[in-house]
């Protein structure tokens with residue numbers, strides 16, 4: 001069975017105890033951190049201070065998902081705070097090539113995220129430059145939504161086009177939707193509610209990863 005990487009989404013953590021929450025998911029592969037500006041998505045989340053504060057506490061790769069209408073001025077800020085991977089949304093990129101260049105210039109790995117209705121064809125010219133593509137399986141803005149299976153078709157296309165690219169799915173990933181994701185060829189599973197609201201997050205991570213016999 002293919003081993004997938006697991007990226008717990010901090011948005012579902014207990015914000016009154018973030019340090020301890022990060023300790024609970026120490027055996028994951030990435031920490032997925034959602035940054036929202038109240039414009040591109042109808043919600044606000046956290047800023048670079050949270051990332052810097054957690055950087056000293058965790059050795060996971062920080063996978064920073066920028067849901068910002070104007071991401072360019074923030075690339076360096078988030079890299080400086082401790083981001084390892086920085087992804088911006090295709091829907092708000094006037095010049096995706098310039099954003100990718102800025103992310104790489106900062107020393108981070110570059111990713112692009114796409115909303116459920118955005119055609120994957122828009123990404124094709126950039127695939128060779130990217131470390132990761134995030135296929136949203138919910139409308140971005142909130143955790144705890146139900147996975148929409150339609151966008152998983154995009155995962156198949158991306159893996160056909162670019163087998164070495166990491167393809168991540170974000171939104172509604174849990175034990176029930178895991179098989180759909182695996183069959184589509186997903187490499188990285190973002191899961192907020194499923195992991196942070198579980199009694200035993202390590203067990204959940206092992207289950208999703210596929211390395212356990214639960």
Ligand code: DX5
Nearest residue numbers: 009140141143144172192193
């Ligand atoms: C939504 C965020 C997701 C969210 C996923 O805009 O990008 O990362 O936290 O949460 P769950 O796993 O609860 O759907």
Ligand code: ZN
Nearest residue numbers: 032034065170
């Ligand atoms: Zn996200």
